[in-house]
Amino acid sequence: xxxxxxxxxxxxxxxxxxxxxxxxxxxxxxxxxxxxxxxxxxxxxxxxxxxxxxxxxxxxxxxxxxxxxxxxxxxxxxxxxxxxxxxxxxxxxxxxxxxxxxxxxxxxxxxxxxxxxxxxxxxxxxxxxxxxxxxxxxxxxxxxxxxxxxxxxxxxxxxxxxxxxxxxxxxxxxxxxxxxxxxxxxxxxxxxxxxxxxxxxxxxxxxxxxxxxxxxxxxxxxxxxxxxxxxxxxxxxxxxxxxxxx
Amino acid sequence: xxxxxxxxxxxxxxxxxxxxxxxxxxxxxxxxxxxxxxxxxxxxxxxxxxxxxxxxxxxxxxxxxxxxxxxxxxxxxxxxxxxxxxxxxxxxxxxxxxxxxxxxxxxxxxxxxxxxxxxxxxxxxxxxxxxxxxxxxxxxxxxxxxxxxxxxxxxxxxxxxxxxxxxxxxxxxxxxxxxxxxxxxxxxxxxxxxxxxxxxxxxxxxxxxxxxxxxxxxxxxxxxxxxxxxxxxxxxxxxxxxxxxxxxxxxxxxxxxxxxxxxxxxxxxxxxxxxxxxxxxxxxxxxxxxxxxxxxxxxxxxxxxxxxxxxxxxxxxxxxxxxxxxxxxxxxxxxxxxxxxxxxxxxxxxxxxxxxxxxxxxxxxxxxxxxxxxxxxxxxxxxxxxxxxxxxxxxxxxxxxxxxxxxxxxxxxxxxxxxxxxxxxxxxxxxxxxxxxxxxxxxxxxxxxxxxxxxxxxxxxxxxxxxxxxxxxxxxxxxxxxxxxxxxxxxxxxxxxxxxxxxxxxxxxxxxxxxxxxxxx
Numbered sequence: 145x146x147x148x149x150x151x152x153x154x155x156x157x158x159x160x161x162x163x164x165x166x167x168x169x170x171x172x173x174x175x176x177x178x179x180x181x182x183x184x185x186x187x188x189x190x191x192x193x194x195x196x197x198x199x200x201x202x203x204x205x206x207x208x209x210x211x212x213x214x215x216x217x218x219x220x221x222x223x224x225x226x227x228x229x230x231x232x233x234x235x236x237x238x239x240x241x242x243x244x245x246x247x248x249x250x251x252x253x254x255x256x257x258x259x260x261x262x263x264x265x266x267x268x269x270x271x272x273x274x275x276x277x278x279x280x281x282x283x284x285x286x287x288x289x290x291x292x293x294x295x296x297x298x299x300x301x302x303x304x305x306x307x308x309x310x311x312x313x314x315x316x317x318x319x320x321x322x323x324x325x326x327x328x329x330x331x332x333x334x335x336x337x338x339x340x341x342x343x344x345x346x347x348x349x350x351x352x353x354x355x356x357x358x359x360x361x362x363x364x365x366x367x368x369x370x371x372x373x374x375x376x377x378x379x380x381x382x383x384x385x386x387x388x389x390x
Numbered sequence: 391x392x393x394x395x396x397x398x399x400x401x402x403x404x405x406x407x408x409x410x411x412x413x414x415x416x417x418x419x420x421x422x423x424x425x426x427x428x429x430x431x432x433x434x435x436x437x438x439x440x441x442x443x444x445x446x447x448x449x450x451x452x453x454x455x456x457x458x459x460x461x462x463x464x465x466x467x468x469x470x471x472x473x474x475x476x477x478x479x480x481x482x483x484x485x486x487x488x489x490x491x492x493x494x495x496x497x498x499x500x501x502x503x504x505x506x507x508x509x510x511x512x513x514x515x516x517x518x519x520x521x522x523x524x525x526x527x528x529x530x531x532x533x534x535x536x537x538x539x540x541x542x543x544x545x546x547x548x549x550x551x552x553x554x555x556x557x558x559x560x561x562x563x564x565x566x567x568x569x570x571x572x573x574x575x576x577x578x579x580x581x582x583x584x585x586x587x588x589x590x591x592x593x594x595x596x597x598x599x600x601x602x603x604x605x606x607x608x609x610x611x612x613x614x615x616x617x618x619x620x621x622x623x624x625x626x627x628x629x630x631x632x633x634x635x636x637x638x639x640x641x642x643x644x645x646x647x648x649x650x651x652x653x654x655x656x657x658x659x660x661x662x663x664x665x666x667x668x669x670x671x672x673x674x675x676x677x678x679x680x681x682x683x684x685x686x687x688x689x690x691x692x693x694x695x696x697x698x699x700x701x702x703x704x705x706x707x708x709x710x711x712x713x714x715x716x717x718x719x720x721x722x723x724x725x726x727x728x729x730x731x732x733x734x735x736x737x738x739x740x741x742x743x744x745x746x747x748x749x750x751x752x753x754x755x756x757x758x759x760x761x762x763x764x765x766x767x768x769x770x771x772x773x774x775x776x777x778x779x780x781x782x783x784x785x786x787x788x789x790x791x792x793x794x795x796x797x798x799x800x801x802x803x804x805x806x807x808x809x810x811x812x813x814x815x816x817x818x819x820x821x822x823x824x825x826x827x828x829x830x831x832x833x834x835x836x837x838x839x840x841x842x843x844x845x846x847x848x849x850x851x852x853x854x855x856x857x858x859x860x861x862x863x864x865x866x867x868x869x870x871x872x873x874x875x876x877x878x879x880x881x882x883x884x885x886x887x888x889x890x891x892x893x894x895x896x897x898x899x900x901x902x903x904x905x906x907x908x909x910x911x
Binding site: 146171172174175177193194195217218220222223224259262387390 | 470474529
C-alpha cells in the first residue's frame with residue numbers, strides 16, 4: 145500500500161474535497177482505496193455517505209489496544225473503504241500520547257491492512273500537532289493543497305522547513321487548489337510557485353461551484369458532473385500522483 | 391436474532407447460493423424484503439491466468455467482464471474491495487498490456503514474463519438488486535444468475551441458479567433482512583459466481599505444472615519409478631509444445647527444453663533399469679531436439695535481459711544500441727521459426743510418438759535394479775562425486791569450458807534430486823538444493839555473460855560486413871561487451887567462494903544423511 149495524506153497547516157484549502165475526489169479517481173483506475181478520516185469534522189466521512197461514528201471513540205481507534213480493521217466501513221463507492229471520523233477525534237493527540245510510540249502509531253495501525261489496499265488516503269485536520277507528526281511517520285507522500293495566496297505559500301515553506309529536520313520525511317507534493325485565474329495576484333503567486341517549487345503538480349484544481357456542490361450531492365465531482373473542468377483536474381491530479389508513486 | 395454461522399464475518403464479503411429455485415421465486419423472496427430485481431441482461435466473464443496458474447497461486451483472479459460495461463476485475467481471496475478498470479481493448483496478454491499503476495503492478499508481479507490466457511469462460515443472464523441504507527450507501531447487492539453456461543472449457547454445465555450476495559464492509563449481514571430471506575433458498579458460501587461455477591463443476595484454476603516430481607516410495611520398483619518420471623516429463627513436453635509453437639510466451643519453450651534435458655538426464659541415469667539400446671536411441675533423439683531449440687532460448691534470454699543489461703551500462707544514448715537489439719530480435723524470429731519447423735517435423739513427431747508408445751506399452755522386461763531408493767541414492771552419490779571432483783580441480787587459470795562442464799554436472803545432480811524427490815527427505819533435500827542452486831546461479835550467470843559476448847561479437851561482424859553499423863553503435867557495443875566481460879569476471883571471481891560453500895563439510899554430511907535415508911540404511 146502507498147500511504148498519502150492530504151495535509152495542510154491551513155484550513156479551508158480543499159484537503160477533504162481533494163481526498164474524496166482522488167479516492168474516486170484512484171478506484172476508477174483500479175486501486176483498492178482506504179480513506180482514513182482523521183478530521184473530527186468528519187467531512188470525508190459525510191461525503192462518502194458513511195455514518196460518522198467511531199465505535200468506542202478515538203481511544204478504541206488509536207489507543208494502546210486500538211486496531212483499524214473493526215472500524216473499516218464500505219462507502220458509497222465500490223472500491224473505497226472508509227475509517228470514519230466523529231467528534232471524539234478531537235482527543236486524538238491525547239490518545240496518541242498515551243501509546244508507547246506515538247510517532248509510529250498511525251503507521252503501526254495501518255500495517256495489518258497493507259495487503260488489503262493499494263492506496264490509503266489520510267484526510268488530516270488543519271494543524272501541526274502530535275497527530276500530524278504521526279501522520280508524517282506513516283505516509284509516503286503528503287499531498288498539500290495550496291491556495292495561490294502569499295500566506296498559503298508561507299505555510300508551505302514552514303511545513304517543508306519542519307520536515308527537513310525529520311529523518312525519513314515523506315515526499316511533499318503541493319497541489320494548486322481553489323484557483324481563480326481571473327485574479328492577477330493569484331497568477332503572480334502561481335508563477336512564483338512554478339518557478340521555485342519543482343515538486344508542484346502540473347494540475348491545477350479550479351475554484352468551482354461544482355466542487356462546492358459535493359456537500360449537497362454527497363459524492364465526488366465526477367459522479368454528478370463528469371464532464372466538468374474540476375472532474376478533469378482531479379483525474380489529471382491522480383494520473384500525476386500515480387506516476388510519482390508507482 | 392443471533393449471528394448466522396454460515397456467513398463470512400470479514401469486513402467485506404461476497405457469498406453465493408446455488409439453488410434450484412427459479413427466477414420468479416427468487417424475485418418474490420426479494421420483493422418481500424422491499425427490493426426489486428432490475429431487467430435481465432447478458433453477463434460474460436472470462437477468467438485469465440497463466441498456463442501454470444500463477445495468479446491462482448498468488449490468491450488473485452483476473453476477470454474480463456462484459457455486462458453493463460466492459461471491465462477488468464481483480465478478485466482476491468482476502469478482505470479487499472474488488473479492483474476494477476474499464477477496458478475497451480482486447481484481453482491483456484503480457485504484463486506490458488496491463489494498465490499502469492497499482493492494478494497492473496499487482497498482476498505483473500504475479501505473472502512475470504508469462505502470458506495471460508483464457509482459462510474459464512462463463513456466460514449467464516443476470517438481474518441485479520441493491521439495498522441502500524438511509525444515507526444512500528449500498529449495503530447489500532444481489533445478483534441473480536441463471537442460464538449459467540461454461541463456454542470454455544466445454545462440458546461443464548451448471549444446472550442451478552446462482553445467487554451472488556455482496557455485503558458492504560462493516561455491515562452486519564447476520565441481521566440483514568435480505569440475507570435472512572435468501573437463506574431460505576440455500577446455504578450461503580463464501581465466493582462469487584466463478585467460485586459457484588467451480589464448486590458446481592469441480593473444475594480447478596490451478597493451471598499446468600512443469601514439476602518433474604511424481605509420487606514414489608524408496609521401496610518402489612526402480613523400473614516403475616523411472617517409467618513414471620519419464621511419462622510425467624513427456625506429458626510436460628506435450629503440454630508445452632502448442633504454447634511454444636504459438637509463441638505465447640518465452641516460458642513454454644523454457645519449460646519444454648527443461649523437460650527435454652531432464653528426459654535425457656533420467657535416461658542416462660537409467661543404466662541397468664531400461665534397455666541400453668532404447669536408452670541410446672532416445673538419448674540421441676532428445677539430444678537432437680534439445681539442439682534444435684537451444685539457440686532460440688539463448689536469444690530469448692538475451693532479449694528478455696536486454697533492458698537490464700543496457701541499463702547497467704549507463705550509456706548516455708541507449709538508442710545507439712537499437713540496431714543491435716533489432717538484429718537480435720530478427721535472429722530470434724528466425725530461431726523460433728526453426729524451432730517450429732523442428733517441432734512440427736517428422737523426426738520430432740516420430741520421436742515423441744514412439745516414445746509415448748513405448749512408455750504406455752508393456753514391452754519391457756522387468757529389470758534387476760531393485761527398488762528405487764537405494765538405486766537413486768547411488769546415482770546421486772556418483773553425480774555428487776563427479777561434481778566435487780570437477781569443481782575441486784578448477785583453478786583461476788582453468789579455461790571457461792571447465793566451468794561450463796561443471797554447470798552440466800550440477801544440472802545432472804539437480805535433475806536427479808528433483809525428479810526423484812519422492813524418495814528423499816523433504817526438509818534436507820530443500821536445504822541441499824538451496825546450496826546447489828546458489829552454485830548453479832553463479833555458473834549460469836558466468837555462462838550467460840560469455841554467450842552474450844560471443845553473440846554481440848558475431849552481430850558486430852555481420853553488421854560491419856554490411857557496412858550498416860554506425861560509430862555510435864560500435865562504441866556503445868564496446869561498452870556493453872566491456873560490461874558483460876566484467877559480469878563474467880565477477881562471477882568467475884565469486885566461483886571459488888561459492889564452490890567452497892557448496893563443498894562444505896556440513897553440506898556434504900547433509901547429502902550423505904539424505905542418501906542413507908533414501909537407501910534405507
